[in-house]
Amino acid sequence: MEGIIGYGAYIPRNRIKVEEIAKVWGADAPSYKRGLMLEEKSVPSPDQDTITMSVEASKNALKRAKIDPADIGALYIGSESHPYAVKPSGTVVAEALGVTPEAHTADFEFACKAGTEGMFVALNLVKAGVIKFGMGIGADTSQGAPGDALEYSAAAGAAAFIFGRDKIVAKIVDTYAYMTDTPDFWRREYQYYPQHGGRFTGEPAYFKHVTGAARGIMQNNDMKPEDFNYVIFHQPNGKFPLRVGKMLGFKKEQIEPGWLVNKLGNTYSGSSPLGLAATLDIAKPGDMLLLVSYGSGAGSDAFIFKVTDRIEEVRNLAPLTRDLLDKNKNYLEYGEYAKFRRKIRKAD
Protein backbone atom coordinates (compact mmCIF):
# COMPACT_ATOMS: atom_id res chain seq x y z
CA MET A 1 0.00 0.00 0.00
CA GLU A 2 1.45 3.35 -1.07
CA GLY A 3 0.50 6.88 -0.13
CA ILE A 4 1.32 9.98 1.86
CA ILE A 5 3.39 9.28 4.99
CA GLY A 6 3.99 12.92 5.96
CA TYR A 7 2.84 16.34 4.86
CA GLY A 8 3.77 19.89 5.76
CA ALA A 9 2.80 23.45 4.91
CA TYR A 10 4.48 26.84 5.05
CA ILE A 11 2.90 30.27 4.60
CA PRO A 12 4.85 33.53 5.04
CA ARG A 13 3.39 35.83 7.71
CA ASN A 14 3.11 39.00 5.58
CA ARG A 15 -0.29 39.91 4.10
CA ILE A 16 -1.65 42.68 1.92
CA LYS A 17 -5.34 43.50 1.64
CA VAL A 18 -7.19 43.97 -1.64
CA GLU A 19 -8.11 47.52 -0.51
CA GLU A 20 -4.43 48.45 -0.13
CA ILE A 21 -3.62 47.39 -3.72
CA ALA A 22 -6.81 48.90 -5.18
CA LYS A 23 -6.09 52.25 -3.47
CA VAL A 24 -2.80 52.62 -5.37
CA TRP A 25 -4.28 51.85 -8.80
CA GLY A 26 -7.55 53.74 -8.37
CA ALA A 27 -9.48 50.48 -8.66
CA ASP A 28 -12.75 49.63 -6.95
CA ALA A 29 -11.84 47.33 -4.06
CA PRO A 30 -15.39 46.02 -3.37
CA SER A 31 -15.82 44.88 -6.97
CA TYR A 32 -12.41 43.13 -6.95
CA LYS A 33 -13.25 41.48 -3.62
CA ARG A 34 -16.61 40.34 -4.97
CA GLY A 35 -15.28 39.36 -8.39
CA LEU A 36 -12.32 37.36 -7.07
CA MET A 37 -13.93 36.34 -3.73
CA LEU A 38 -10.66 37.32 -2.12
CA GLU A 39 -9.87 39.61 0.84
CA GLU A 40 -6.10 39.48 1.21
CA LYS A 41 -3.03 37.53 0.08
CA SER A 42 0.25 36.31 1.53
CA VAL A 43 3.51 38.06 0.64
CA PRO A 44 7.02 36.61 1.06
CA SER A 45 9.65 38.53 3.02
CA PRO A 46 12.62 39.72 0.93
CA ASP A 47 14.67 36.79 2.27
CA GLN A 48 12.08 34.18 1.29
CA ASP A 49 11.69 32.41 -2.02
CA THR A 50 10.60 29.06 -3.44
CA ILE A 51 13.71 27.39 -1.98
CA THR A 52 13.35 28.70 1.59
CA MET A 53 9.60 27.99 1.76
CA SER A 54 10.16 24.50 0.33
CA VAL A 55 12.69 23.77 3.08
CA GLU A 56 10.27 24.88 5.81
CA ALA A 57 7.29 22.95 4.38
CA SER A 58 9.51 19.87 3.94
CA LYS A 59 10.75 20.06 7.54
CA ASN A 60 7.13 20.05 8.68
CA ALA A 61 6.47 17.02 6.46
CA LEU A 62 9.50 15.24 7.96
CA LYS A 63 8.20 15.93 11.50
CA ARG A 64 5.03 14.04 10.60
CA ALA A 65 6.69 11.25 8.58
CA LYS A 66 9.37 10.64 11.24
CA ILE A 67 11.83 9.12 8.75
CA ASP A 68 15.55 9.62 8.18
CA PRO A 69 15.81 12.24 5.39
CA ALA A 70 18.75 10.29 3.94
CA ASP A 71 16.26 7.52 2.98
CA ILE A 72 14.42 9.86 0.59
CA GLY A 73 15.30 8.66 -2.91
CA ALA A 74 13.74 11.47 -4.95
CA LEU A 75 12.87 15.09 -4.26
CA TYR A 76 10.90 17.16 -6.77
CA ILE A 77 9.93 20.83 -6.51
CA GLY A 78 7.25 22.29 -8.71
CA SER A 79 7.25 26.07 -9.09
CA GLU A 80 7.08 28.84 -11.63
CA SER A 81 9.32 31.00 -9.45
CA HIS A 82 12.48 28.92 -9.11
CA PRO A 83 15.05 31.50 -7.93
CA TYR A 84 17.63 30.52 -10.53
CA ALA A 85 17.08 30.39 -14.31
CA VAL A 86 19.84 27.77 -14.44
CA LYS A 87 20.68 25.82 -11.27
CA PRO A 88 18.24 23.55 -9.50
CA SER A 89 16.17 24.55 -6.47
CA GLY A 90 16.04 20.88 -5.51
CA THR A 91 19.74 20.59 -4.67
CA VAL A 92 19.55 23.40 -2.10
CA VAL A 93 16.41 21.95 -0.50
CA ALA A 94 17.80 18.40 -0.50
CA GLU A 95 21.08 19.60 1.05
CA ALA A 96 19.26 21.61 3.75
CA LEU A 97 17.12 18.59 4.68
CA GLY A 98 19.99 16.08 4.67
CA VAL A 99 18.68 14.12 1.66
CA THR A 100 21.92 14.31 -0.37
CA PRO A 101 23.87 12.73 -1.99
CA GLU A 102 22.02 9.50 -2.89
CA ALA A 103 18.86 10.98 -4.38
CA HIS A 104 17.28 12.07 -7.63
CA THR A 105 16.05 15.63 -7.93
CA ALA A 106 14.38 17.76 -10.58
CA ASP A 107 12.66 21.11 -10.75
CA PHE A 108 9.25 20.98 -12.41
CA GLU A 109 7.51 23.79 -14.26
CA PHE A 110 3.91 23.72 -15.50
CA ALA A 111 2.39 27.01 -14.31
CA CYS A 112 0.27 26.21 -11.23
CA LYS A 113 0.31 22.43 -11.80
CA ALA A 114 4.02 21.95 -11.16
CA GLY A 115 3.52 21.02 -7.49
CA THR A 116 1.19 18.09 -8.16
CA GLU A 117 3.49 17.00 -11.00
CA GLY A 118 6.31 16.54 -8.51
CA MET A 119 3.91 14.65 -6.24
CA PHE A 120 2.71 12.50 -9.17
CA VAL A 121 6.24 11.45 -10.14
CA ALA A 122 7.51 10.90 -6.57
CA LEU A 123 4.45 8.81 -5.72
CA ASN A 124 4.70 6.70 -8.86
CA LEU A 125 8.42 6.04 -8.33
CA VAL A 126 7.50 4.71 -4.89
CA LYS A 127 4.72 2.59 -6.45
CA ALA A 128 7.17 1.23 -9.01
CA GLY A 129 9.51 0.17 -6.23
CA VAL A 130 12.38 2.32 -7.56
CA ILE A 131 12.69 4.34 -4.34
CA LYS A 132 11.71 3.82 -0.69
CA PHE A 133 10.52 7.38 -0.01
CA GLY A 134 9.84 10.25 -2.43
CA MET A 135 9.06 13.89 -1.80
CA GLY A 136 6.93 16.21 -3.92
CA ILE A 137 6.81 19.92 -3.14
CA GLY A 138 4.67 22.70 -4.59
CA ALA A 139 5.96 26.22 -3.86
CA ASP A 140 5.71 29.65 -5.40
CA THR A 141 6.35 33.32 -4.84
CA SER A 142 3.96 34.25 -7.61
CA GLN A 143 4.37 37.28 -9.81
CA GLY A 144 1.57 39.59 -10.91
CA ALA A 145 2.20 42.75 -12.92
CA PRO A 146 1.49 45.98 -10.98
CA GLY A 147 -2.13 47.03 -11.50
CA ASP A 148 -3.06 43.76 -13.26
CA ALA A 149 -5.89 41.63 -11.88
CA LEU A 150 -3.26 39.02 -10.99
CA GLU A 151 -1.61 41.42 -8.55
CA TYR A 152 -4.60 41.03 -6.21
CA SER A 153 -4.19 37.26 -6.04
CA ALA A 154 -0.53 36.28 -6.75
CA ALA A 155 0.64 34.98 -3.36
CA ALA A 156 3.32 32.84 -1.70
CA GLY A 157 3.28 29.48 0.07
CA ALA A 158 4.51 25.90 -0.06
CA ALA A 159 3.34 22.40 0.75
CA ALA A 160 5.42 19.22 0.84
CA PHE A 161 4.34 15.57 0.73
CA ILE A 162 6.44 12.50 1.48
CA PHE A 163 5.31 9.25 -0.14
CA GLY A 164 6.13 5.76 1.05
CA ARG A 165 4.76 2.25 1.58
CA ASP A 166 4.46 1.91 5.37
CA LYS A 167 2.93 4.11 8.05
CA ILE A 168 0.59 5.67 5.50
CA VAL A 169 -1.46 8.73 6.46
CA ALA A 170 -3.48 8.76 3.22
CA LYS A 171 -3.49 5.77 0.87
CA ILE A 172 -3.37 6.53 -2.84
CA VAL A 173 -6.36 5.01 -4.61
CA ASP A 174 -5.67 6.31 -8.12
CA THR A 175 -4.06 9.08 -10.17
CA TYR A 176 -5.14 10.59 -13.47
CA ALA A 177 -3.85 13.34 -15.77
CA TYR A 178 -5.70 15.40 -18.39
CA MET A 179 -3.97 17.98 -20.61
CA THR A 180 -4.09 19.82 -23.93
CA ASP A 181 -2.12 22.66 -25.49
CA THR A 182 -4.07 25.76 -24.40
CA PRO A 183 -2.24 29.12 -24.26
CA ASP A 184 -4.25 30.79 -21.47
CA PHE A 185 -1.34 32.12 -19.36
CA TRP A 186 2.39 32.29 -20.02
CA ARG A 187 5.66 34.07 -19.30
CA ARG A 188 8.32 34.26 -22.00
CA GLU A 189 12.02 34.00 -21.19
CA TYR A 190 13.50 37.21 -19.64
CA GLN A 191 10.00 38.61 -18.97
CA TYR A 192 9.44 39.63 -15.37
CA TYR A 193 5.65 39.27 -15.30
CA PRO A 194 3.32 36.68 -16.85
CA GLN A 195 0.57 37.49 -19.34
CA HIS A 196 -2.84 35.88 -19.53
CA GLY A 197 -5.82 35.59 -21.84
CA GLY A 198 -8.31 37.26 -19.49
CA ARG A 199 -11.65 35.41 -19.73
CA PHE A 200 -9.97 32.78 -21.93
CA THR A 201 -8.42 31.44 -18.69
CA GLY A 202 -11.93 30.30 -17.66
CA GLU A 203 -14.10 27.97 -19.79
CA PRO A 204 -11.58 26.51 -22.30
CA ALA A 205 -8.77 26.44 -19.74
CA TYR A 206 -9.50 26.03 -15.99
CA PHE A 207 -13.02 24.62 -16.23
CA LYS A 208 -12.38 22.26 -19.16
CA HIS A 209 -9.29 20.67 -17.62
CA VAL A 210 -10.45 20.51 -14.00
CA THR A 211 -13.77 18.94 -14.97
CA GLY A 212 -12.00 16.66 -17.47
CA ALA A 213 -9.61 15.35 -14.82
CA ALA A 214 -12.25 15.09 -12.08
CA ARG A 215 -14.76 13.25 -14.31
CA GLY A 216 -12.05 11.00 -15.74
CA ILE A 217 -10.73 9.78 -12.38
CA MET A 218 -14.25 9.36 -10.95
CA GLN A 219 -15.33 7.35 -14.00
CA ASN A 220 -12.24 5.12 -13.84
CA ASN A 221 -12.97 4.36 -10.20
CA ASP A 222 -16.76 4.13 -10.54
CA MET A 223 -17.19 6.96 -8.02
CA LYS A 224 -19.52 9.94 -7.77
CA PRO A 225 -19.13 13.31 -5.99
CA GLU A 226 -21.14 12.06 -3.01
CA ASP A 227 -18.58 9.25 -2.49
CA PHE A 228 -16.01 11.84 -1.37
CA ASN A 229 -15.85 13.54 2.00
CA TYR A 230 -13.71 16.40 0.67
CA VAL A 231 -12.51 17.76 -2.65
CA ILE A 232 -9.63 20.17 -3.31
CA PHE A 233 -9.36 22.14 -6.54
CA HIS A 234 -6.73 24.59 -7.73
CA GLN A 235 -7.65 28.04 -6.40
CA PRO A 236 -6.64 30.89 -8.71
CA ASN A 237 -9.37 32.99 -7.05
CA GLY A 238 -12.24 32.29 -4.68
CA LYS A 239 -14.89 31.81 -7.35
CA PHE A 240 -13.37 29.26 -9.73
CA PRO A 241 -13.04 26.32 -7.29
CA LEU A 242 -16.57 26.88 -5.92
CA ARG A 243 -18.03 27.14 -9.43
CA VAL A 244 -16.21 24.08 -10.76
CA GLY A 245 -17.31 22.16 -7.67
CA LYS A 246 -20.94 23.05 -8.37
CA MET A 247 -20.54 22.11 -12.06
CA LEU A 248 -19.30 18.66 -11.01
CA GLY A 249 -21.98 18.15 -8.34
CA PHE A 250 -19.94 18.75 -5.17
CA LYS A 251 -21.38 20.60 -2.18
CA LYS A 252 -19.75 23.65 -0.62
CA GLU A 253 -19.09 21.70 2.61
CA GLN A 254 -16.90 19.25 0.67
CA ILE A 255 -14.78 22.11 -0.71
CA GLU A 256 -14.51 24.50 2.24
CA PRO A 257 -11.80 22.87 4.43
CA GLY A 258 -9.28 23.11 1.59
CA TRP A 259 -10.56 26.46 0.26
CA LEU A 260 -7.89 28.83 1.60
CA VAL A 261 -7.81 31.32 -1.24
CA ASN A 262 -9.95 34.12 0.26
CA LYS A 263 -7.30 34.77 2.93
CA LEU A 264 -4.24 33.30 1.18
CA GLY A 265 -4.45 34.30 -2.48
CA ASN A 266 -3.26 32.09 -5.31
CA THR A 267 -0.05 30.35 -4.31
CA TYR A 268 0.25 28.89 -7.82
CA SER A 269 2.14 25.57 -7.54
CA GLY A 270 1.43 25.60 -3.80
CA SER A 271 -2.30 26.22 -4.20
CA SER A 272 -4.02 22.83 -4.38
CA PRO A 273 -1.20 21.12 -2.36
CA LEU A 274 -1.81 23.62 0.49
CA GLY A 275 -5.54 22.90 0.18
CA LEU A 276 -4.76 19.18 0.53
CA ALA A 277 -2.60 19.85 3.61
CA ALA A 278 -5.42 21.89 5.21
CA THR A 279 -7.92 19.12 4.42
CA LEU A 280 -5.67 16.41 5.90
CA ASP A 281 -5.49 18.60 9.03
CA ILE A 282 -9.22 18.03 9.66
CA ALA A 283 -9.81 14.66 7.93
CA LYS A 284 -10.87 11.55 9.81
CA PRO A 285 -9.74 7.97 9.24
CA GLY A 286 -11.62 6.46 6.30
CA ASP A 287 -12.35 9.81 4.61
CA MET A 288 -12.10 9.86 0.82
CA LEU A 289 -10.38 12.90 -0.73
CA LEU A 290 -10.25 14.08 -4.33
CA LEU A 291 -7.45 16.48 -5.34
CA VAL A 292 -7.54 18.17 -8.76
CA SER A 293 -4.82 20.67 -9.64
CA TYR A 294 -4.71 22.97 -12.63
CA GLY A 295 -1.83 24.51 -14.52
CA SER A 296 -2.17 26.92 -17.41
CA GLY A 297 -0.82 25.73 -20.68
CA ALA A 298 -2.88 23.60 -19.75
CA GLY A 299 -3.60 20.53 -17.68
CA SER A 300 -4.87 18.97 -14.46
CA ASP A 301 -3.59 16.14 -12.27
CA ALA A 302 -6.14 14.25 -10.18
CA PHE A 303 -5.55 12.05 -7.11
CA ILE A 304 -7.91 10.01 -4.94
CA PHE A 305 -6.72 9.42 -1.38
CA LYS A 306 -8.20 7.38 1.46
CA VAL A 307 -7.23 8.71 4.89
CA THR A 308 -5.95 6.13 7.40
CA ASP A 309 -5.99 5.83 11.20
CA ARG A 310 -2.46 7.24 11.37
CA ILE A 311 -3.72 10.76 10.58
CA GLU A 312 -4.70 11.22 14.23
CA GLU A 313 -1.14 10.37 15.34
CA VAL A 314 0.71 12.74 13.03
CA ARG A 315 -1.67 15.70 12.66
CA ASN A 316 -0.31 17.74 15.57
CA LEU A 317 3.38 16.96 15.05
CA ALA A 318 3.75 20.08 12.85
CA PRO A 319 1.87 23.40 12.45
CA LEU A 320 -1.67 23.15 11.05
CA THR A 321 -2.20 24.95 7.75
CA ARG A 322 -5.10 27.09 9.04
CA ASP A 323 -2.94 28.22 11.97
CA LEU A 324 -0.19 29.31 9.56
CA LEU A 325 -2.86 31.19 7.61
CA ASP A 326 -4.76 32.85 10.47
CA LYS A 327 -2.19 33.49 13.22
CA ASN A 328 0.68 35.94 13.58
CA LYS A 329 -0.08 38.01 10.48
CA ASN A 330 1.81 41.17 9.53
CA TYR A 331 -0.09 43.55 7.27
CA LEU A 332 1.95 45.50 4.71
CA GLU A 333 1.30 48.83 3.07
CA TYR A 334 1.71 48.92 -0.70
CA GLY A 335 5.10 50.66 -0.44
CA GLU A 336 6.56 47.90 1.75
CA TYR A 337 4.95 45.29 -0.49
CA ALA A 338 6.48 46.90 -3.60
CA LYS A 339 9.90 46.87 -1.89
CA PHE A 340 9.52 43.27 -0.70
CA ARG A 341 8.49 42.12 -4.20
CA ARG A 342 11.22 44.16 -5.89
CA LYS A 343 8.78 46.26 -7.86
CA ILE A 344 10.89 49.37 -7.22
CA ARG A 345 13.79 49.99 -9.58
CA LYS A 346 16.93 50.93 -7.66
CA ALA A 347 20.25 52.36 -8.84
CA ASP A 348 23.01 49.75 -9.32
Place this chain on the structure above:
Amino acid sequence: MSTPSRYWREIPQRYRLEANKCNRCKLIFFPPRLLCPECKNRDLEKTKLAEKGEVITYTIIRVPPAQFSDQAPYAVGIIELKDGVNLTGQIVDCAFDDIKIGMKVKLEFRKLFEQGHAGILCYGYKFVPD
Protein backbone atom coordinates in the same frame (compact mmCIF):
# COMPACT_ATOMS: atom_id res chain seq x y z
CA MET B 1 32.44 39.19 -1.20
CA SER B 2 32.78 35.47 -0.57
CA THR B 3 33.38 33.17 -3.52
CA PRO B 4 31.04 30.30 -4.50
CA SER B 5 33.65 27.84 -3.22
CA ARG B 6 33.79 29.42 0.23
CA TYR B 7 29.97 29.45 0.41
CA TRP B 8 29.97 25.79 -0.68
CA ARG B 9 32.46 24.83 2.04
CA GLU B 10 30.16 26.29 4.68
CA ILE B 11 26.96 24.57 3.43
CA PRO B 12 26.86 21.81 6.11
CA GLN B 13 26.91 24.38 8.94
CA ARG B 14 24.86 27.08 7.21
CA TYR B 15 22.11 24.74 5.95
CA ARG B 16 22.02 21.98 8.55
CA LEU B 17 23.71 23.47 11.63
CA GLU B 18 26.31 20.73 11.61
CA ALA B 19 28.65 21.16 14.56
CA ASN B 20 31.36 19.10 16.28
CA LYS B 21 31.19 17.38 19.64
CA CYS B 22 34.43 16.57 21.43
CA ASN B 23 34.46 12.92 22.50
CA ARG B 24 36.81 13.72 25.43
CA CYS B 25 35.49 16.90 27.10
CA LYS B 26 32.00 16.69 25.46
CA LEU B 27 32.13 20.34 24.32
CA ILE B 28 29.88 21.10 21.35
CA PHE B 29 31.34 23.80 19.11
CA PHE B 30 30.24 25.65 16.00
CA PRO B 31 31.41 26.15 13.32
CA PRO B 32 33.12 22.74 13.13
CA ARG B 33 36.91 22.72 13.62
CA LEU B 34 39.66 20.15 13.25
CA LEU B 35 40.42 20.09 16.98
CA CYS B 36 38.51 20.88 20.16
CA PRO B 37 39.08 24.54 21.13
CA GLU B 38 38.92 23.56 24.83
CA CYS B 39 41.05 20.40 25.19
CA LYS B 40 42.75 20.26 21.74
CA ASN B 41 41.47 16.72 21.22
CA ARG B 42 41.09 15.54 17.59
CA ASP B 43 38.57 12.78 18.34
CA LEU B 44 35.40 14.62 17.34
CA GLU B 45 31.97 13.53 16.16
CA LYS B 46 29.48 15.32 13.95
CA THR B 47 26.36 16.61 15.67
CA LYS B 48 23.43 18.85 14.74
CA LEU B 49 22.52 21.88 16.82
CA ALA B 50 19.06 22.45 18.32
CA GLU B 51 16.71 24.56 16.20
CA LYS B 52 15.15 26.45 19.12
CA GLY B 53 16.53 28.77 21.75
CA GLU B 54 16.22 32.18 23.37
CA VAL B 55 17.66 35.63 22.81
CA ILE B 56 20.62 36.42 25.10
CA THR B 57 21.27 39.83 23.57
CA TYR B 58 20.73 41.66 20.30
CA THR B 59 21.53 44.83 18.41
CA ILE B 60 20.13 46.70 15.43
CA ILE B 61 22.52 47.03 12.49
CA ARG B 62 22.02 50.33 10.68
CA VAL B 63 25.39 50.56 8.89
CA PRO B 64 25.76 47.10 7.34
CA PRO B 65 28.49 45.35 5.35
CA ALA B 66 28.05 45.86 1.59
CA GLN B 67 26.21 42.61 0.81
CA PHE B 68 23.58 43.37 3.48
CA SER B 69 22.98 47.00 2.43
CA ASP B 70 19.49 46.27 1.08
CA GLN B 71 18.47 44.67 4.36
CA ALA B 72 19.42 47.45 6.84
CA PRO B 73 18.21 48.20 9.40
CA TYR B 74 18.07 44.63 10.70
CA ALA B 75 18.40 42.86 14.04
CA VAL B 76 21.28 40.53 14.90
CA GLY B 77 21.14 38.51 18.09
CA ILE B 78 23.10 35.99 20.09
CA ILE B 79 20.81 33.05 20.69
CA GLU B 80 21.35 30.38 23.33
CA LEU B 81 20.14 27.19 21.71
CA LYS B 82 18.50 24.43 23.74
CA ASP B 83 21.72 22.41 23.63
CA GLY B 84 23.61 25.26 25.28
CA VAL B 85 25.45 26.48 22.19
CA ASN B 86 25.38 30.22 21.52
CA LEU B 87 24.77 31.19 17.91
CA THR B 88 24.78 34.59 16.21
CA GLY B 89 22.17 35.27 13.58
CA GLN B 90 19.62 37.70 12.24
CA ILE B 91 16.26 37.94 14.01
CA VAL B 92 13.57 38.51 11.36
CA ASP B 93 9.77 38.61 10.98
CA CYS B 94 9.62 40.63 14.18
CA ALA B 95 9.34 44.39 14.82
CA PHE B 96 12.41 45.75 16.63
CA ASP B 97 10.23 46.86 19.57
CA ASP B 98 8.97 43.31 20.00
CA ILE B 99 12.44 41.74 20.33
CA LYS B 100 13.15 41.06 24.00
CA ILE B 101 16.01 39.43 25.83
CA GLY B 102 14.77 35.98 26.85
CA MET B 103 12.37 35.82 23.88
CA LYS B 104 11.86 32.32 22.50
CA VAL B 105 13.01 31.96 18.90
CA LYS B 106 13.26 29.19 16.36
CA LEU B 107 15.41 28.75 13.33
CA GLU B 108 14.16 29.24 9.77
CA PHE B 109 15.88 28.68 6.46
CA ARG B 110 16.23 32.02 4.66
CA LYS B 111 18.23 33.74 1.96
CA LEU B 112 21.16 35.48 3.66
CA PHE B 113 22.32 37.63 0.74
CA GLU B 114 22.79 37.64 -3.00
CA GLN B 115 26.13 37.99 -4.72
CA GLY B 116 25.09 40.98 -6.83
CA HIS B 117 22.51 40.72 -9.62
CA ALA B 118 24.15 37.79 -11.39
CA GLY B 119 26.05 35.86 -8.70
CA ILE B 120 24.94 32.97 -6.53
CA LEU B 121 22.20 33.16 -3.89
CA CYS B 122 23.49 32.44 -0.39
CA TYR B 123 21.15 30.63 2.00
CA GLY B 124 21.36 29.80 5.68
CA TYR B 125 19.65 30.17 9.04
CA LYS B 126 17.92 33.12 10.65
CA PHE B 127 15.80 33.30 13.79
CA VAL B 128 12.09 34.10 14.00
CA PRO B 129 9.81 34.36 17.08
CA ASP B 130 8.69 30.90 18.25
